[in-house]
Amino acid sequence: MKKTSLLIAGLAAAPASAASISITIPRLNVAEYHRPYVAAWVEPAGGGAARTLFVWYDVDLRGAEPGTKWLSDLRTWWRKGGRSLKLPADGVSGATRAPGTHKVTLPADLKPGQYTLYVEAARETGGREIVSMPLTVPVAGGSASGKAELGAITLSAR
Amino acid sequence: MRMKTSLLIAASLVAASMPAQAHRQWLLPSGTIFSGQDPWVSVDAAVSNDLFYADHVAMQLTNVKAWNPQGEEVAIQNASTGRYRSVFDVKLDKPGTWRIGTSQSGVMGTFKVDGVEWRLGGRRGPPPGAAQGQGGPAGGNAMAGRPGGQAPRFVATVDEIPANATDLKLTETSGRNEIFVTSGAPTEIKASGKGLELVPITHPAELVQGETARFRFTVDGQPAAGLKVTVVPGGKRYRDAEGVFEVTTGADGVAAIDWTMPGMFWLNATLSDDKPSVPRATARRMSYTTTVEVMAP
Numbered sequence: 001m002k003k004t005s006l007l008i009a010g011l012a013a014a015p016a017s018a019a020s021i022s023i024t025i026p027r028l029n030v031a032e033y034h035r036p037y038v039a040a041w042v043e044p045a046g047g048g049a050a051r052t053l054f055v056w057y058d059v060d061l062r063g064a065e066p067g068t069k070w071l072s073d074l075r076t077w078w079r080k081g082g083r084s085l086k087l088p089a090d091g092v093s094g095a096t097r098a099p100g101t102h103k104v105t106l107p108a109d110l111k112p113g114q115y116t117l118y119v120e121a122a123r124e125t126g127g128r129e130i131v132s133m134p135l136t137v138p139v140a141g142g143s144a145s146g147k148a149e150l151g152a153i154t155l156s157a158r
Numbered sequence: 159m160r161m162k163t164s165l166l167i168a169a170s171l172v173a174a175s176m177p178a179q180a181h182r183q184w185l186l187p188s189g190t191i192f193s194g195q196d197p198w199v200s201v202d203a204a205v206s207n208d209l210f211y212a213d214h215v216a217m218q219l220t221n222v223k224a225w226n227p228q229g230e231e232v233a234i235q236n237a238s239t240g241r242y243r244s245v246f247d248v249k250l251d252k253p254g255t256w257r258i259g260t261s262q263s264g265v266m267g268t269f270k271v272d273g274v275e276w277r278l279g280g281r282r283g284p285p286p287g288a289a290q291g292q293g294g295p296a297g298g299n300a301m302a303g304r305p306g307g308q309a310p311r312f313v314a315t316v317d318e319i320p321a322n323a324t325d326l327k328l329t330e331t332s333g334r335n336e337i338f339v340t341s342g343a344p345t346e347i348k349a350s351g352k353g354l355e356l357v358p359i360t361h362p363a364e365l366v367q368g369e370t371a372r373f374r375f376t377v378d379g380q381p382a383a384g385l386k387v388t389v390v391p392g393g394k395r396y397r398d399a400e401g402v403f404e405v406t407t408g409a410d411g412v413a414a415i416d417w418t419m420p421g422m423f424w425l426n427a428t429l430s431d432d433k434p435s436v437p438r439a440t441a442r443r444m445s446y447t448t449t450v451e452v453m454a455p
Contacts, residue, residue, distance in 0.1 A: 069194030075453050078193065079364060084343045 018158040019106040019139035021053070023119060024151030027099040028126070035096035036123040036149055037070060039077035040104070042135060045114035050080040052089075054104055056096045059088060073122040076130055080118075101152075112137045121149040182390070183217055183447060184424055185259055185337045186210045190451040191363055192341045196251045199339045201234075201258060204243035208400075209392045209424045210449075212243035219244050221262060227254025227345045234258075254345035255363065259336030259448075263353070265316055265436050267328035276311045278319065278328060316438060328441075330434035335447040338362040351379035354429050354444035359412065365452045367420045374411045375427060377444070381411025385427050389415060392422040420454040 025036060039055040055077070058067030068087055072078045087093050117135040122128040129149035133142055142155040188200040202210065203217035216239045224232045237246040248258055266279035313319060316328070332353040340363040349357045359372040375382040385407040394400055407413045417423065426447045434442040 066194050069192075069197060072189075072191050072193035075191070076455070078191065079366075079453075083191075083193065083340075 019137070020156055020158065021104050021106065021117070021119075022101050022152070022154045022156065023104065024101045024153070025097055025099045025121070026146075026149070026151040030126065032125045034124040034126070035098060036121040036126065037074055037096065038119065038121045038150075039074045039082060040117065040119045041077060041081060042110070042115040042117050043080070045116055045134070050118075051107075051110075052077070052081050052085060052092055053107065055082065055085075055087075055089075055093050057087075057093065059093065059095050070122075070124065073128065074120050075122075075128070076118070077120045106137075106139065110137050117153075117155070119146075119150060119153055121146070123149055181205045181207060181214055182209060182424060182426070183335055184210055185217075185335060185449055186392075186422060187258070187337050187339050187449070187451070190337070190339045191453075192250055192339065196249060197341055198247050198249050199256075199258075200245065200247050201337070202243050202245055206242075208394050209390055210422060211395065214242065216240055216242055216244045219246055221260045222246065222258070223260070224248045224256060224258040226252045226256055228252065229348070248339075250339065250341040253342035255338055255340045255347055255361070257336055257338055257347070259334065261332075261334050261336070261353075263330070263332040265328050265330055265439055267326070267439070269319055269323040269327070270325040271320055271323050274311070275325075276313060276319075276323070278313055278316065279331075316436065319438075326438055326440075328434075328436070328439040330436045330439040330442040331444070332442070333445040333447070337449050349376060349379060351376075353378065354382065354427065354446045356425075356446060356448060362450050365417065365450055366455050367417045367452055368455050369417075371415045371417070373413050373415065373425075375407050375413060375446070376411055377429060377431070378433075381409065382407055382427075382429060383409045383411055385411070385413070385429060387413045387415075387425060387427045390424045390426075391419060392424065417452040420452045423450050423452060424448075425450060 021040065023038065037057045040053040041050045042053060043050045057071055061067035071082055074082060115135040115137065116132055118130060118132045120130040127149050129146045131144050131146045131150050131153055133144035133153065135155060139155050139157050141157065143152060145152045183205045186202040192199065202212065203219065203222065204212040205217055206212055206214040219234065219237045219239060222234055224234055226232050232248065234246040234248055238244065248256065250256055264279060268275055268277050334353065334355065338347060344361045344363040347358050349355045355376050357374040357376055359374055365371050375385050387405050387407065389403050389405065391401045401418060405413045405415055428445045430441060430443045432441050434440065
């Protein structure tokens with residue numbers, strides 16, 4: 001009991017902007033490895049518009065086949081909101097990330113409530129995977145894990 | 159001449175898309191959902207038994223057109239017709255949903271001249287007047303008086319039917335075979351209000367296994383109630399069952415389709431009625447064909 005109330009107290013003290021998601025991109029032993037495109041978004045649990053948290057793609061690839069050409073491979077994200085996003089988008093889009101764990105801060109203006117967090121990864125000459133988990137704002141914590149293209153995904157209050 | 163040729167092609171295309179015939183005519187886009195600046199879609203077009211294996215004849219591209227999201231007609235590019243399939247590209251240089259395909263119409267049927275049966279549509283032949291003078295193998299005189307079972311005689315257009323023709327049995331035919339591809343965010347697909355059409359409620363860029371899709375079918379803009387829509391998944395070679403199924407539209411003309419698997423699906427519906435728009439025709443036969451892409455969830 002005491003621990004719980006302490007936890008709640010701690011949560012209340014932490015500003016929403018401090019909450020973060022850690023995304024692990026697994027190191028894969030494959031013949032041809034390309035860094036995956038990864039996107040994350042939240043959808044209100046009761047239904048409503050999806051909000052993209054971030055999208056990592058090959059921002060530097062230009063010419064006849066720019067990096068944006070492959071964004072629709074993140075097929076669920078593309079349908080849920082990617083296709084109506086103007087890219088590059090400030091604070092949302094960025095370059096692909098190497099295998100390892102990457103911390104992303106949740107937007108400070110995410111209203112308190114219940115959401116579902118989605119993380120989707122698609123890799124050239126590789127697979128695609130989508131991982132979802134409940135997300136409560138203010139964030140208390142939580143975790144999920146992918147099986148192939150994504151590793152551990154953890155939510156933390158800071 | 160050109161007019162006649164296209165009418166003929168129209169007639170044969172309509173015939174080829176009829177479900178009664180084993181051969182199915184199809185358009186297969188390289189994809190239906192595109193991102194990035196000015197993507198291209200590459201489309202295969204053929205007539206074959208199984209979908210989407212080009213093993214019978216290539217589809218002629220004479221009447222294949224593309225329309226950008228603003229509804230403006232755009233030329234297809236890099237068109238090529240091979241032994242079993244045709245291929246062409248469309249540069250999707252405007253964001254939104256593009257319509258690509260054919261919209262055919264024609265008239266087919268029979269009539270009699272001096273008790274001898276002639277046919278409209280199908281293979282071309284000299285008009286009755288011209289043929290009589292020449293006395294060629296297809297000429298009126300050469301065939302006159304011969305018993306039934308003789309080689310039929312043809313005209314290509316309604317205008318060539320002589321004034322003294324009797325026993326007119328003409329059927330107006332129309333067929334659409336079209337696909338929808340989307341660059342970026344999808345845009346509304348507008349119906350023409352003519353013939354048999356698909357008017358999406360679920361946008362073709364939103365088809366996902368596990369989510370019921372709803373398409374409204376209309377005839378001249380009105381709901382086509384009780385219409386049977388045949389749905390055939392591609393990739394039969396990699397499974398035992400053809401997987402074909404049929405859905406029937408409700409009173410509102412809406413067909414609800416539950417996708418059995420992700421992939422490319424071929425949809426076809428045909429409808430006959432007695433409301434032709436062509437003078438002297440007494441019946442109308444319409445066909446609608448499309449290929450849609452269903453994504454894995």
